[in-house]
Amino acid sequence: MALPYLFIVNPKSGDSAGKNLSHLTDFLENRMRALGHVAQVVITEAKNHATEITRTAVNSSNWRAIVAVGGDGTINEVASALLHTPVPLGIIPSGSGNGLARHLQIPMHPEGAIKRLTEGTEVRIDSARINDIPFFCTSGIGFDAAVAHHFASSLDRGFKTYIRYSLDTYKKYLPVNVAFTGENLPTFLLTFANAGQFGNNAWIAPKASVTDGSLDLCHIRPFPDWYAMVLGARLFSKSLGQSQYATYSTFRDLTVHTDQLPVLAHADGEPVTIDTTRIQVRCLPKSLSVVC
Numbered sequence: 001m002a003l004p005y006l007f008i009v010n011p012k013s014g015d016s017a018g019k020n021l022s023h024l025t026d027f028l029e030n031r032m033r034a035l036g037h038v039a040q041v042v043i044t045e046a047k048n049h050a051t052e053i054t055r056t057a058v059n060s061s062n063w064r065a066i067v068a069v070g071g072d073g074t075i076n077e078v079a080s081a082l083l084h085t086p087v088p089l090g091i092i093p094s095g096s097g098n099g100l101a102r103h104l105q106i107p108m109h110p111e112g113a114i115k116r117l118t119e120g121t122e123v124r125i126d127s128a129r130i131n132d133i134p135f136f137c138t139s140g141i142g143f144d145a146a147v148a149h150h151f152a153s154s155l156d157r158g159f160k161t162y163i164r165y166s167l168d169t170y171k172k173y174l175p176v177n178v179a180f181t182g183e184n185l186p187t188f189l190l191t192f193a194n195a196g197q198f199g200n201n202a203w204i205a206p207k208a209s210v211t212d213g214s215l216d217l218c219h220i221r222p223f224p225d226w227y228a229m230v231l232g233a234r235l236f237s238k239s240l241g242q243s244q245y246a247t248y249s250t251f252r253d254l255t256v257h258t259d260q261l262p263v264l265a266h267a268d269g270e271p272v273t274i275d276t277t278r279i280q281v282r283c284l285p286k287s288l289s290v291v292c
């Protein structure tokens, strides 16, 4: 008999305050059954629960795929437990930004995402770590981390909330000094990108590839206030590489020093606080299978 799929649903992701969970569960089970597959659906009860569910599932059964139904935070929790295993990750995007799903061109609509899940191919992609914290899409210190920390305090999610919190953070934000590759630079933002976007088609590293065995480094130095709109426009038109304030390179292993403790960082949009001034970021080539 064909192996079953396990769907792990985050009820708190995206614009999901009023998400009808029994409707979603029925939809996933019925749609999969109609396509001739067996599906089991589990709903998370707290932060990090998805990692626990995945770890137990991988150790106790064989699965065709374990599917994160949520945003980049949910993917991070599921994928962390699938690293270096043969079990592939599936994605049904239902987060606020869905950066990795968009990068992989997985349809945003559940119907299309299920079709991709059942008909797509398995690809071995890179993952990464900031210190010992795994990430799959982007991580960073500076402005994007400040937004992630601010956003985490919000009860609302979704794209509009991201924009509101980004503008709010910008008004109070002060650039930091960061040392990397032998230079100490005033920094608005320093992003480590496995995939190309933060989510919502905000392309921070348009040339990033999840299969090239390296991460893209995007450094944006402080800019005058009038330039913020230009930067925003460039972010959403995939042309940040043409900005005079942005510098790009690629790396496999990078050491970053900052004099601000604790360091506010993010991993896939989830706020992370680091207690060391020395930060190590490294790529783990081909460490995760994804159906896409």
Ligand SMILES: Nc1ncnc2c1ncn2[C@@H]1O[C@H](COP(=O)(O)OP(=O)(O)OP(=O)(O)O)[C@@H](O)[C@H]1O
Pocket: 010, 011, 012, 013, 014, 015, 044, 045, 046, 047, 048, 049, 070, 071, 072, 073, 074, 075, 077, 094, 095, 096, 097, 098, 099, 157, 158, 199, 268, 269, 270
């Ligand atoms: N049952 C739950 N109760 C509360 N929080 C949860 C639960 N399940 C998961 N979470 C947390 O919800 C947070 C948000 O999840 P996720 O990142 O998937 O959605 P999002 O932030 O709306 O989307 P994106 O990351 O794509 O912008 C994560 O930090 C995750 O750990």
